[in-house]
Amino acid sequence: MLKSISFLFLFSHFFIWGQNYQPKNIDYNMDLYPPMEIELILAGNFCEMRSNHFHTGLDIKTQRVEGQKIFSIEDGYISRIRVSPWGYGNAIYIQHNNGLTSLYAHCQKFPPKIDSLIYEIQRSYETYVVDQVVIDLKIPIKKGELIAYSGNSGSSSAPHLHFEIRETETEHAINPLLFTTYQKRIKDSTPPQIRGVKFYAITKNGYMIPSKSKYYGIRLEKGKLIVNNGKPINIDDLQTENSLFAIGLHAIDKLDGAGNTCGIYHVNFSKDGVILHEQKTEYMNFDHNRFMNSHKDYNAFKKEKKHIHKQFTTVINPLPIYPINNGKLNWTNRNGTYNITLWDAHGNKTIFEFKIESQNETSSKNLFENNPKYFFPDTVNFILKDEIQVLFETGTFYEPLEINYKKTIPDSNSRYIGNFYSFASNTIPVQKKYDIRLKCSKLPENYPVSKLAIVYTDSKNRLQYVGGNYFDGWIEARVRAFGKFSIMVDSVPPTITPLDYNDNKVITKYNTLELKIEDNLSGVKSYKAYINNKWVLMIYNRKKRKYIIPLNYKSKPHLVKGKNEIKIVSYDAKKNQQILINTVIY
DSSP states (O other): OOTTHHHHHHHHTTOOOOOOOOOOOOOTTOOOOOSOSSOOOEEEOTTOEETTEEOOSEEEEOTTOSOOEEEOSSSEEEEEEEEOSSTTOEEEEEEETTSEEEEEEEEEEOOHHHHHHHHHHHHHHTOSOEEEEOGGGOOEEOTTOEEEEEBOOTTOSSSEEEEEEEETTTOOEEOGGGSHHHHHHSOOOOOOEEEEEEEEEEOTTOOEEEEEEEEEEEEEETTEEEEGGGSOBOOGGGOBTTOEEEEEEEEEBOOTTOOOOBOOOEEEEEETTEEEEEEEOSEEOGGGGGGHHHHBOHHHHHHHOOOEEESSOOTTOOOSOOSEEOOOBOGGGOOEEEEEEEEOTTOOEEEEEEEEOOOSOOOBOOTTTTOTTEEOTTSOEEEEOSSEEEEEOTTSSSSOEEOOOEEEOOOTTSSOEEEEEEOSOTTSOOSSOEEEEEEOOOOOTTOOGGGEEEEEEOTTSOEEEEEOEEETTEEEEEESSOSEEEEEEOOOOOEEEESSOOTTEEOTTOSEEEEEEEOSSSOEEEEEEEETTEEEOOEEETTTTEEEEEOSTTTGGGOOSSEEEEEEEEEETTOOEEEEEEEEEO
């Protein structure tokens, strides 16, 4: 895994992403049907900041209930079906003839036409979880046709519809509020709110210099936004050797009919009438969406719950939301009048103006200068020790990473094999997986090395499974988090516990069979249910932490009068198998 370090170092550290905003050629005046016929009130809007990503659609309230009818916004064909206890939950994609694809997620259920399609896919693969492209089947859908019922499936925390519009060719998510038909249906007379402004000392590559930032709250007084009691702002104490300065904007938006905090759509940042930086969330590239962690002031969000949009970028930020990107400013030209203008997608506007006046030239030492403790995101970095090796490719993290390597010895009675290793704060976000290898201590002959895995403890001291493979005395894996790493062995299969049935239980009046499947380390990887050796659908309800076998027209044909065999088969991520067989009476 790490044998190619020298090759990567030669080539990867020269690769720096550029900004790639390009306006879309989309007819936003096309007449689209509403995804639901109830009043459309939003719980979340396009590109509001979520955990590790921008939100890529609209969250539409469903009056606190499930089962609201969902309709196709235009003629087209079913292009993709997803069923999962995570993420979008039950979701359907419709590819339209106008160059757009629509997505409807967190659904409760689907009408028979679509439900039967999903079940055929589930049965053919013998799995509940489905993510299948079906555009080649050419299953037609009409504009205004009933395609689903709203729900709370997947990672949803309350009943709602997650509604997306995508450009079919690129699969980029498009802001639905740019379409005039939805602007008219979704009411919004509330302008964006500016709550504060933050100033930073940054490197030439846009990295924030630690302890060199200052936040100013903003208040509304007699209809005017006031900062620093109306006085010019002095940021002389932030000036740092070999640095530039920049600002961040603490702002949110709200829509009519709901108190939810939403994201901002359009920002212009100017000095003395010249636009320096522009942010515009018209669309989002899913390949780059996680770089939201670079767009926002991550520490302010995690520690203070402040939504601060940085009006500057680092050299590794490829987000397509910056039509003008010149927010990194020279200290010598810092004095002047600055203006920030915000618009929402409905055209509501907020304007904020402030002045910067320097009084003297002060310059403190740059913490990053000649400091070997820091790894920089725009280069390849690696840690090479006798017992641990780590490789970070370009763009693995967002800001310069302070390396604090520590090795500790676990308690002799613990389940860990070998030592603990840590090298970076476990609160720091990671963009993409990096390579890690841990040296195994000397193992007994015929030891089950295939069951060895890398684990770590996270910021809340919870044990997290990574996995990995054994090779020549090392465990090798890829991980997208920092923490305290070690090795454990997982040779214990999952446990299967029926909740409402057991041997010789009469189930004649049952509508479902319920059970639990749990694993002590690597997690439940797969699960299947059989009635009299015939596969039947078993649903994992994540919120109730139950596995449910519906006894309906799909499964009952496999039951016979008298004794029936219920068999459950489950594997964990290390391929440990558990089988439970019970005999029930029908």
